[in-house]
Amino acid sequence: RLRRARRVVGRVFVIVGGGGMKDMVKRVMDGDKLTPVDVLYPPAMIETAMELTALKFTSQIPVSGEYILGSPLIDQENAAEYYFPDSPF
Incomplete structure (x- = not known):
């Protein structure tokens, strides 16, 4: 639906957020003009979340805030x- 809507209104925009899903990466590989790039959710995101969760329950270190992690x-x-x-994903 989104692809059709883009064509109908004639707007140029790029939606990025396939999360490394194999279908999206394949579209990028194949040069799909509607999917020129994708981003990956790296394992570092999980590592950071687990570390912060552990710190919350084992110390007095404040863990609330904003965390910006690089994504390929x-x-x-x-x-x-x-x-x-x-890959199943």
């Missing part, structure tokens, strides 16, 4: 590195 940008040049056809 997947483009046509590097998409093959992130494409795993047998």
Whole structure:
């Protein structure tokens, strides 16, 4: 629906957020004009969340706040590195 809506209104915008899903990475690899890039949710995100949760329950260290973690940008040049056809996701 979103793809059709984009064509109908004639707007140019890019939605990024496939989370490294294999179908999205494949679209990037194939040069899909509607999916020129994707982003990956790296394991570091889970690591940070677990560490902060543990700190919350084991110490007096405040853990609320904003945490900005880097996320790899997947483009046509590097998409093959992130494409795993047998992945369930």
